[in-house]
Amino acid sequence: MSFRISFAPPADDTLAKMRDADSFRDEMARTLGSDPYGHASTPVKSERDRREATVYGAIVLYYVSGSVLTVTVVRLVPLP
Numbered sequence: 001m002s003f004r005i006s007f008a009p010p011a012d013d014t015l016a017k018m019r020d021a022d023s024f025r026d027e028m029a030r031t032l033g034s035d036p037y038g039h040a041s042t043p044v045k046s047e048r049d050r051r052e053a054t055v056y057g058a059i060v061l062y063y064v065s066g067s068v069l070t071v072t073v074v075r076l077v078p079l080p
Helices: 009-017 021-031
Strands: 004-007 042-044 047-055 058-065 070-078
Touching: 004 009, 004 021, 009 021, 009 070, 021 047
Parallel strands: 004 070
Antiparallel strands: 042 047, 047 058, 058 070
């Protein structure tokens, strides 16, 4: 089972400015796309489907929608 990764406009804007955006997208698909509840992610405010993880040197805040198999990235913060 694979989840589709989508980016909300603020996260998409940040992604467009990242130097290694293609590698980041590949890592997102490999990790969160295959298991959005794994990859050392943690729930935010005790909400199971609202999660945070570090992927390819960036903090990713995202929501999981199991009914439509989608991970929606709402905030993306590249680490220095």
